[in-house]
Amino acid sequence: MxxxxxxxxxxxxxxxxxxxxxxxxxxYDSERSVSDEKGCLRFEAVSPLDDPQTVILVEVYEDEAAFETHxxxxxxxxxxxxxxDLEVKEISVRKAARHAPKA
Structure with missing residues (x-):
């Protein structure tokens, strides 16, 4: 798909x-991704207000190939x-499709 x-x-x-x-x-990864990768449309790092030790990256790519390039x-x-090196624990990495607004 x-x-x-x-x-x-x-x-x-x-x-x-x-x-x-x-x-x-x-x-650093966000800035380089958006400026250097044609297929990276958006890249943000956010944390829940009540849980600063959790960091969530939200990245938008043109397609799967652009993510693989990343x-x-x-x-x-x-x-x-x-x-x-920092012993950061990866909780999950999920791929999602946009349903609204339409691209």
Whole structure:
């Protein structure tokens, strides 16, 4: 099934002492993704107001191929290495299709 656009919702759990550095990595990945990847339409990092140790990435790509391209970029490698180094726990990574508004 081809999904266009494709939304990625990735949830992470980060310790208090590593939160600032992790958010810096999220900002770096977000900035590079939006500026360098033609297929990345949106990339945001958010946290629930009542749970600052949870960080949720909401990313929108033109399609699955654009997301696969993202996973092969140097800036994603920096992010992925940082997740390991900071011992950030990946809770889930979900792919979603947009139903409204229509693309």
């Amino acid at each position: 081809t999904t266009s656009p494709l939304t990625i919702v990735a949830e992470f759990r980060v310790s208090t002492e590593n939160r600032t550095r992790f958010l810096e990595l999220c900002a 996973l092969a970029t140097p800036h994603f490698k920096v992010f992925a290495d940082g997740v390991k």
